[in-house]
Amino acid sequence: LSDTRYPSPLIFMQTVTFCWPYDSSSTVQLAGTFNSWEPEPMQLTQQHQKQIYRLNVRLASGYFYCYKFVVDGQWMVDPNKPQTTDKEGNVNNIIGLEGIVGNVGPYLPKTQQKEEQQTNTDNQSKIKQTAKGTRGRKEKKGLIETEPTIGTRDFYPDDMRLRNWLFNHFREVARLYAFQEYDAPIIESEDLYKRKAGEEITAQMYNFPSKDGNNVALRPEMTPSLARLILKAGKKMLLPIKWYSIPQCWRFETTTRGRKREHYQWNMDIVGVSSVTAEAELLSAIVTFFKRVGLTSADVGIKINSRQVLQEVLTPLGVTEAIFAPVCVIVDKLDKLEPEEVVKQLSDLGLEKSVIQVIQNTLCMKNLEDLKQILPANSTIISEMNLVWSIAKDYGFDDWIVFDASVVRGLAYYTGIVFECFDRGGTLRAIAGGGRYNRLLSTYGAKEDTPACGFGFGDCVIIELLRDKNLLPKLEPEVDDLVIAYDESLRGPACLVANKLRDQNRRVDVQLIPKKQLTWCYNYADRVGASRAVLLAPDEWSRREVRIKLLRLGKDIPDEKKQFCINFDDL
Numbered sequence: 001l002s003d004t005r006y007p008s009p010l011i012f013m014q015t016v017t018f019c020w021p022y023d024s025s026s027t028v029q030l031a032g033t034f035n036s037w038e039p040e041p042m043q044l045t046q047q048h049q050k051q052i053y054r055l056n057v058r059l060a061s062g063y064f065y066c067y068k069f070v071v072d073g074q075w076m077v078d079p080n081k082p083q084t085t086d087k088e089g090n091v092n093n094i095i096g097l098e099g100i101v102g103n104v105g106p107y108l109p110k111t112q113q114k115e116e117q118q119t120n121t122d123n124q125s126k127i128k129q130t131a132k133g134t135r136g137r138k139e140k141k142g143l144i145e146t147e148p149t150i151g152t153r154d155f156y157p158d159d160m161r162l163r164n165w166l167f168n169h170f171r172e173v174a175r176l177y178a179f180q181e182y183d184a185p186i187i188e189s190e191d192l193y194k195r196k197a198g199e200e201i202t203a204q205m206y207n208f209p210s211k212d213g214n215n216v217a218l219r220p221e222m223t224p225s226l227a228r229l230i231l232k233a234g235k236k237m238l239l240p241i242k243w244y245s246i247p248q249c250w251r252f253e254t255t256t257r258g259r260k261r262e263h264y265q266w267n268m269d270i271v272g273v274s275s276v277t278a279e280a281e282l283l284s285a286i287v288t289f290f291k292r293v294g295l296t297s298a299d300v301g302i303k304i305n306s307r308q309v310l311q312e313v314l315t316p317l318g319v320t321e322a323i324f325a326p327v328c329v330i331v332d333k334l335d336k337l338e339p340e341e342v343v344k345q346l347s348d349l350g351l352e353k354s355v356i357q358v359i360q361n362t363l364c365m366k367n368l369e370d371l372k373q374i375l376p377a378n379s380t381i382i383s384e385m386n387l388v389w390s391i392a393k394d395y396g397f398d399d400w401i402v403f404d405a406s407v408v409r410g411l412a413y414y415t416g417i418v419f420e421c422f423d424r425g426g427t428l429r430a431i432a433g434g435g436r437y438n439r440l441l442s443t444y445g446a447k448e449d450t451p452a453c454g455f456g457f458g459d460c461v462i463i464e465l466l467r468d469k470n471l472l473p474k475l476e477p478e479v480d481d482l483v484i485a486y487d488e489s490l491r492g493p494a495c496l497v498a499n500k501l502r503d504q505n506r507r508v509d510v511q512l513i514p515k516k517q518l519t520w521c522y523n524y525a526d527r528v529g530a531s532r533a534v535l536l537a538p539d540e541w542s543r544r545e546v547r548i549k550l551l552r553l554g555k556d557i558p559d560e561k562k563q564f565c566i567n568f569d570d571l
Contacts, residue, residue, distance in 0.1 A: 003528040017234035151252075151261025161475040163264070166459060167246055173289045174244040177281065179268055184225035184244045186250075190215040192224045192444075200329075201411065204251040218250035222267045225453060227440050228272060230450075239272025239450070258428050258461035266432075269454030277415050279436065280391035280451050286421060286432060286455065287397040287415045293462075294471040297397075300431065304388065304419045307435075308381050309371065310408065313362050317355050325412040327351070331363065332408050340502075365405035384417065413437045417453070423465055431465065432457035477529035480506040484521045486537040488514050494536050497546055500571055501534070525551055544568045 207217035270278040392398040409418040418435030434455025485494040533549040549563040
C-alpha cells in the first residue's frame with residue numbers, strides 16, 4: 001500500500017490519510033478533487049443510530065469510495081460498538097471499501113465549520129490546480145499529454161515481452177486442449193450487450209453513435225460476439241465447437257489493483273455439449289495454465305456452484321424466472337456492497353423478508369454435504385456436481401476446487417454451473433470466472449436453446465498475483481546477431497551478411513548509424529541483448545570473411561577464444 005498524508009478539503013475533518021492498492025500505472029498521488037461527504041442515514045439497531053457517509057475520491061487511476069460511520073455522534077471503527085478516542089479526539093482505521101482506509105479527525109463544532117469550510121474551498125482549488133498542473137504546462141509549451149487515458153495502459157517493449165509471454169501460455173494451453181482461435185471486431189452494435197437484468201456491464205459500456213448514425217460500443221466482453229458469429233454461420237456451423245480468443249475488452253469502471261478500464265481476456269468456450277463434462281474440461285485447462293506459470297493449489301482455488309441451486313430453492317417460494325436473473329446480479333455484488341444495501345435491492349425487486357432470509361441461508365453453504373441436505377437425492381444438480389468432482393479427481397485437480405453457494409456470477413445469461421478462480425491469500429479480486437449459458441443464442445433470435453459454457457480470464461489480476469509470488473520471468477531483449485560495418489564502404493556487404501543470417505531464421509540487428517566507434521557498437525550490442533557481433537572490416541572482407549565475436553561468454557574466458565573469422569560462404 002502507498003500511504004500519503006494530505007490536508008483534508010472536507011468539512012468536519014482536520015486530516016485524512018488515504019491508502020490505496022499500489023498500481024504500477026498510478027502516479028501514486030492525488031490527481032483530482034474531493035466531493036463532500038454524502039450522508040446516507042440508516043437505522044443500526046433499536047438502541048443506536050448509525051449514519052454512513054460516503055466519500056468519492058478521484059485518484060490518478062480512477063474513482064474510489066470510502067465509508068465512515070457515526071454511531072450516536074461518535075466516529076466508529078466497528079459500527080456496532082462505541083469507540084473511544086485519544087486525547088486529541090482522533091479515531092483511526094475507519095472502515096473503508098475498495099481498498100481505501102481513511103483516518104479521520106474529530107467532529108468540529110458548528111462554530112468552527114465556517115472557518116473549516118473556507119479552508120476546504122482553498123484546498124480544493126489547490127488540488128484542482130495540481131490536477132491540471134502537468135497538462136497545463138504542456139499545453140503552454142505546445143506539447144501533447146503523454147499520460148494514457150485513465151484506466152488504460154501503455155505497453156513498452158519490456159511490457160510487451162511480458163504480455164506475449166502470458167498470451168503464449170494462453171495459446172499453448174488452448175492448443176493442448178484442441179481449441180481453435182477466432183476473433184471479432186472490437187466495435188459491435190450496442191444492442192448486442194443491452195440486457196434488462198440490471199447488470200453492471202450494461203452501465204459500464206463505452207457506447208456512442210457512430211458517424212453513420214448507428215449506436216455502437218467497444219466490446220465489454222466477448223461472449224455475445226461469439227454468439228453472433230455462430231448465429232451468422234447458421235447450419236454450416238457443425239457442433240460441438242471449441243473456440244478461444246484473447247480480445248481486448250473495455251468497461252468504464254472503478255480502477256483498482258488488477259482492474260483497468262481496458263484489459264485483455266483469454267476466453268475459452270465449448271458450444272454444443274449439454275453435459276458438465278464440458279465444464280470439467282474448461283476447469284482442467286485453467287488448472288493446466290496455473291501449473292505452467294508456477295502456481296499451486298495452495299496459491300489459487302476455484303469456487304464452483306450452480307445457479308440452479310438458488311433457483312430450485314426460490315421457485316417454490318414464488319420467485320419467477322423473470323425475477324431470478326436480477327436476483328443473481330444483485331447477489332453477485334455481495335463483496336462490493338454493504339449487506340444492508342444488498343437486502344434493500346432485493347426488497348426493491350418485491351421479495352419478502354422471509355425469501356431474502358432463504359437466499360442468505362442458501363448462500364452460506366460451503367460444501368456439497370450441505371447442498372445434499374436441501375435438495376432431493378435424485379436432483380440433477382447433485383449428479384452434475386458429483387460428475388464434475390469425479391472428473392476433477394481423474395484429471396488430478398480435485399484439490400483445486402471447492403463448492404461455494406455464494407458464487408453466482410454477475411452476468412444474467414448464466415443458467416447452470418458457474419465458477420470463479422480466487423487468490424487463496426485473499427488480497428486480489430477474482431482471477432477468472434465463467435459458467436454455462438444455454439439460453440444466450442435463443443435470446444439473440446435462435447429458434448432453440450443451444451448448450452454452451454465458457455470462461456473469461458483477464459490479464460491484469462494474474463500478473464499481479466504472479467508478481468506477488470515472484471513468479472514473473474525476467475525477459476530480456478533477444479537478438480542473435482548485430483552486424484557492424486567498419487565503415488560506410490562496407491554497408492552493402494553488411495546487408496548481404498544480414499540477409500544470409502536472417503535466411504537461417506536468426507534475429508539480426510544492423511548497426512545503422514554511420515561513423516560510430518567499435519566501443520559504442522559493442523555497448524549497443526550489450527544494450528539490445530545481442531549474442532554475437534558480426535564485424536565486417538576491410539582486410540577480412542577482402543578475403544570474403546567476417547569476424548564473429550561471442551558476447552555472452554563469461555569474463556573468465558580469454559578474449560581470443562571469444563572471436564574468430566569465418567568465410568561468408570560458411571556463415
